[in-house]
Amino acid sequence: MLKGFKDFLLRGNVLDLAVAVVVGAAFTAIVTAFTSNIINPLIAAIGGSDELGWGKEIIAGNAETFVNIGAVVTAIINFIIIAAVVYFVLIVPANAAKKKFVSEPEDKxxxxxxxxxxxxxxxxxxxxxxxxxxxxxxxx
The missing domain is CATH 1.20.5 (Single alpha-helices involved in coiled-coils or other helix-helix interfaces)
Known part of the structure; x- marks a missing residue:
């Protein structure tokens, strides 16, 4: 039973997945720093004097009713940046490599x-x- 578990852990796909998770987490930290330090101040500058520019308190004086639209916009920008990098850095080269090195059987x-x-x-x-x-x- 332990041998099977060891084989599972040492299988190439599991190791590749572990590396991808670590690299993804590091990349997410970079994108989060970018949006926190560059995008958020830009949103605040456009939106006004609130924390992220587009926030509003639904009930005046009650901080728990603060709706932070700027944080949602930041999350969307994070997602778009990460998706674009994954697509252009990983998917496009992988598809090109598949076309170049993997020959599909002819369906003749x-x-x-x-x-x-x-x-x-x-x-x-x-x-x-x-x-x-x-x-x-x-x-x-």
Missing amino acids: EASETDLLIQIRDILSANAGSADTGAHAKTLE
């Missing part, structure tokens, strides 16, 4: 004429060897 169907020609050739080759044997038997 032989037409009926091609199949009949192959059958004729096989039969004529077999008939030629069978005829020689048949003539040899009749001559004896």
Whole structure:
């Protein structure tokens, strides 16, 4: 049972996935720092004097009713940046490598004429060897 668990952990896909998670977490930290330090101040500058520019208190004086639209915009920008980087840095090169290095099996169907020609050739080759044997038997 432990051997099976060890084989599972050491399988290439699991190791690749672990590396991807670590790199993804590090990249998320970079994007979060970018949005916190660059995008959020820009949103605040556009939106006004609130924390992120587009926040409002639904009930005046009650901080728990603060709706922070700027944080939602920041999360959307984070998502778009991460999705774009994943697509252009990982998916596009992977698809190009697949096209270059992985040959797909040809889905070539032989037409009926091609199949009949192959059958004729096989039969004529077999008939030629069978005829020689048949003539040899009749001559004896």
